[in-house]
Amino acid sequence: MARIFNFSAGPAVLPEEVLKEAAEEMLDYNGTGMSVMEMSHRSKAFEQIITEAEKDLRDLLQIPDNYKVLFLQGGASQQFAMIPMNLMKNKVADHINTGQWAKKAIAEGKLFGKINVIASSEDKTFTYIPDLNNLKISDDADYVYICHNNTIYGTKYHQLPDTGDKVLVADMSSDILSEPVDVTKYGLIFAGVQKNIGPAGVVVVIIREDLITEDVLPGTPTMLRYKVHADNKSLYNTPPAYGIYICGKVFKWIQKLGGLEAMKKINLEKASILYDYLDSSKLFRGTVVKQDRSLMNVPFVTGSDELDAKFIKEAKAAGFENLKGHRTVGGMRASIYNAMPIDGVKALVAFMKKFEEENC
Amino acid sequence: MARIFNFSAGPAVLPEEVLKEAAEEMLDYNGTGMSVMEMSHRSKAFEQIITEAEKDLRDLLQIPDNYKVLFLQGGASQQFAMIPMNLMKNKVADHINTGQWAKKAIAEGKLFGKINVIASSEDKTFTYIPDLNNLKISDDADYVYICHNNTIYGTKYHQLPDTGDKVLVADMSSDILSEPVDVTKYGLIFAGVQKNIGPAGVVVVIIREDLITEDVLPGTPTMLRYKVHADNKSLYNTPPAYGIYICGKVFKWIQKLGGLEAMKKINLEKASILYDYLDSSKLFRGTVVKQDRSLMNVPFVTGSDELDAKFIKEAKAAGFENLKGHRTVGGMRASIYNAMPIDGVKALVAFMKKFEEENC
Numbered sequence: 001m002a003r004i005f006n007f008s009a010g011p012a013v014l015p016e017e018v019l020k021e022a023a024e025e026m027l028d029y030n031g032t033g034m035s036v037m038e039m040s041h042r043s044k045a046f047e048q049i050i051t052e053a054e055k056d057l058r059d060l061l062q063i064p065d066n067y068k069v070l071f072l073q074g075g076a077s078q079q080f081a082m083i084p085m086n087l088m089k090n091k092v093a094d095h096i097n098t099g100q101w102a103k104k105a106i107a108e109g110k111l112f113g114k115i116n117v118i119a120s121s122e123d124k125t126f127t128y129i130p131d132l133n134n135l136k137i138s139d140d141a142d143y144v145y146i147c148h149n150n151t152i153y154g155t156k157y158h159q160l161p162d163t164g165d166k167v168l169v170a171d172m173s174s175d176i177l178s179e180p181v182d183v184t185k186y187g188l189i190f191a192g193v194q195k196n197i198g199p200a201g202v203v204v205v206i207i208r209e210d211l212i213t214e215d216v217l218p219g220t221p222t223m224l225r226y227k228v229h230a231d232n233k234s235l236y237n238t239p240p241a242y243g244i245y246i247c248g249k250v251f252k253w254i255q256k257l258g259g260l261e262a263m264k265k266i267n268l269e270k271a272s273i274l275y276d277y278l279d280s281s282k283l284f285r286g287t288v289v290k291q292d293r294s295l296m297n298v299p300f301v302t303g304s305d306e307l308d309a310k311f312i313k314e315a316k317a318a319g320f321e322n323l324k325g326h327r328t329v330g331g332m333r334a335s336i337y338n339a340m341p342i343d344g345v346k347a348l349v350a351f352m353k354k355f356e357e358e359n360c
Numbered sequence: 361m362a363r364i365f366n367f368s369a370g371p372a373v374l375p376e377e378v379l380k381e382a383a384e385e386m387l388d389y390n391g392t393g394m395s396v397m398e399m400s401h402r403s404k405a406f407e408q409i410i411t412e413a414e415k416d417l418r419d420l421l422q423i424p425d426n427y428k429v430l431f432l433q434g435g436a437s438q439q440f441a442m443i444p445m446n447l448m449k450n451k452v453a454d455h456i457n458t459g460q461w462a463k464k465a466i467a468e469g470k471l472f473g474k475i476n477v478i479a480s481s482e483d484k485t486f487t488y489i490p491d492l493n494n495l496k497i498s499d500d501a502d503y504v505y506i507c508h509n510n511t512i513y514g515t516k517y518h519q520l521p522d523t524g525d526k527v528l529v530a531d532m533s534s535d536i537l538s539e540p541v542d543v544t545k546y547g548l549i550f551a552g553v554q555k556n557i558g559p560a561g562v563v564v565v566i567i568r569e570d571l572i573t574e575d576v577l578p579g580t581p582t583m584l585r586y587k588v589h590a591d592n593k594s595l596y597n598t599p600p601a602y603g604i605y606i607c608g609k610v611f612k613w614i615q616k617l618g619g620l621e622a623m624k625k626i627n628l629e630k631a632s633i634l635y636d637y638l639d640s641s642k643l644f645r646g647t648v649v650k651q652d653r654s655l656m657n658v659p660f661v662t663g664s665d666e667l668d669a670k671f672i673k674e675a676k677a678a679g680f681e682n683l684k685g686h687r688t689v690g691g692m693r694a695s696i697y698n699a700m701p702i703d704g705v706k707a708l709v710a711f712m713k714k715f716e717e718e719n720c
């Protein structure tokens with residue numbers, strides 16, 4: 001079968017040329033006579049892979065020298081614990097609740113300290129980003145935590161909360177590298193790579209050096225200490241080497257496209273095609289308020305559960321995969337990450353138009 | 361370049377036919393139109409992959425129904441913390457010290473409770489397995505911990521300590537699936553897959569159900585609770601899906617060879633070729649006492665640092681990679697895991713003979 005259009009929220013579509021290169025190099029990477037899967041993580045060949053991956057990510061995001069880049073295991077979910085275990089000195093954190101991933105971080109944080117939910121959009125099923133103008137940031141908070149792009153509800157911070165002298169921590173799992181960001185605004189950015197960067201099993205952490213301390217909560221495992229991984233350049237133990245190698249290829253693919261400004265342009269174009277249609281359609285509508293819409297995850301509904309189900313079924317039959325909304329939300333969701341070709345979005349909209357004609 | 365003989369201790373050589381299949385399926389797994397890297401972990405296709413992987417591993421190791429099989433992240437090193445965090449009820453564990461990996465588990469355990477080192481081979485640089493006949497197992501120990509095969513020193517338990525009614529926990533990272541084991545003798549077996557099973561980034565945990573409890577140490581992160589992963593069949597969060605897929609292929613490869621009895625026969629044959637030569641050689645000698653030798657990791661020396669260095673250099677030039685001993689030990693080490701072809705061992709011995717002739 002030919003490659004289909006995969007709108008999965010993650011793990012998600014990867015650039016076809018990256019997969020092709022990986023396939024070609026599977027038995028012999030760059031004349032080494034072995035697969036990257038078989039390489040000692042202490043070998044020169046792998047050292048070059050991880051060093052280049054870090055360098056390319058630094059270039060793309062313009063990461064300043066006083067930030068470390070770590071490639072870790074455990075997914076974004078493990079960061080929900082690592083962050084309080086490493087950053088809580090007063091054992092207090094302020095969180096903004098924008099839905100399931102924000103909630104999970106709140107629940108995990110409560111294992112370790114006091115969590116203040118300083119804003120929430122729960123009243124309207126997380127269809128917007130709360131007003132950021134009158135946030136009451138706690139004097140004793142160790143950090144302020146946001147979910148930069150909510151994968152499930154399809155919301156995104158187009159503007160950041162002003163946290164004053166408080167450290168801002170952001171879960172960018174579902175929008176990292178979709179556009180430029182000013183890293184200096186954050187103390188810590190993390191992202192499970194399985195949406196916009198690579199295969200599941202790697203989480204990228206970008207952390208300001210002053211936040212990397214020995215002084216962690218008692219009982220913090222060695223593997224959950226940022227300092228251990230920073231001191232060992234992500235090679236304290238065997239890293240998820242093959243995943244890092246694929247991430248590195250994706251970084252180069254973005255560079256070739258022109259970097260994050262170019263990526264943003266493409267993403268805006270793709271998202272507009274879909275949102276413009278949703279706004280003009282009489283059958284379909286987007287569920288998020290316009291100003292907070294994600295460029296990556298686009299949830300939409302017909303208003304009828306039966307029609308939603310019919311749409312998902314017919315779309316699947318036509319080669320559009322994974323359009324079902326998250327099991328906790330229902331409806332549809334099209335995730336249109338960096339690697340989703342514009343043709344995929346155009347084809348989806350054409351299919352939606354046809355479906356609308358047939359069902360209105 | 362052609363594939364070389366890769367004697368790396370891990371990540372390590374994988375079966376060539378597994379890599380070939382993975383390369384072929386890279387852009388389109390089994391008619392799904394996508395790579396396994398791109399698949400939702402909640403999809404039918406991936407569910408089948410992980411279910412089959414578990415089933416095949418159960419078949420190979422004859423894992424009883426009252427044991428759970430988990431595919432987790434964080435490597436073997438994270439297990440050093442997860443084990444005490446989950447299994448310590450009295451906060452006491454007995455450990456046998458057979459070298460670096462045993463020591464790391466001891467050090468990590470001390471973050472959480474009292475660790476009694478009830479036997480050690482440190483007096484002779486870990487070149488043997490301590491006498492297991494007069495172990496003083498502590499009345500209040502929650503478990504007894506061993507490193508079943510020490511990757512660095514090349515020792516292996518050919519017999520198990522009698523732990524009475526105490527739970528036996530074993531790190532089998534470097535010898536899992538090298539031969540049959542009686543799983544019922546253990547409460548928990550774990551293994552980073554990157555030696556005998558697959559690409560780094562997956563750790564397999566085989567755990568008896570009664571050891572999976574809610575009652576963990578305070579401050580145990582959600583991601584470090586066996587119960588969370590067991591209740592969610594390793595899909596609590598996004599798993600290292602591509603790694604699990606490769607592991608599954610390796611399980612099938614072992615099944616095709618005839619299962620673990622057949623694998624053991626092959627491993628014994630390979631190891632004998634190397635050990636017999638070491639025992640007859642006037643230049644080279646193995647460093648481990650005969651009765652405790654590993655079938656997987658074979659450390660050896662000439663007795664001269666210069667000759668060792670010369671050997672490693674010439675071997676590399678001749679296509680034998682990663683024969684350098686661990687940086688903490690020196691000398692040479694040939695790791696001859698399941699996927700090392702017998703021809704690789706024969707070629708290595710032929711090369712060693714030639715080197716001996718030239719340098720004696």
Ligand SMILES: Cc1ncc(COP(=O)(O)O)c(C=O)c1O
Pocket residue numbers: 010074075076077078101147149150151152171172173174192597598599
């Ligand atoms: C925004 C966000 N945060 C966290 C997670 C959890 O990531 P992981 O499955 O790697 O733990 C996800 C997963 O989809 C996510 O979308």
Ligand SMILES: Cc1ncc(COP(=O)(O)O)c(C=O)c1O
Pocket residue numbers: 237238239370434435436437438461507509510511512531532533534552
């Ligand atoms: C026996 C043993 N245990 C534990 C480890 C650590 O594994 P990881 O790097 O996956 O944490 C190793 C790694 O080589 C090992 O050989």
Ligand SMILES: [Mg+2]
Pocket residue numbers: 097098099100101102103147149150
């Ligand atoms: Mg959220």
Ligand SMILES: [Mg+2]
Pocket residue numbers: 277278279280281282283284285286
């Ligand atoms: Mg509309």
Ligand SMILES: [Mg+2]
Pocket residue numbers: 457458459460461462463507509510
């Ligand atoms: Mg040991």
Ligand SMILES: [Mg+2]
Pocket residue numbers: 637638639640641642643644645646
């Ligand atoms: Mg000899």
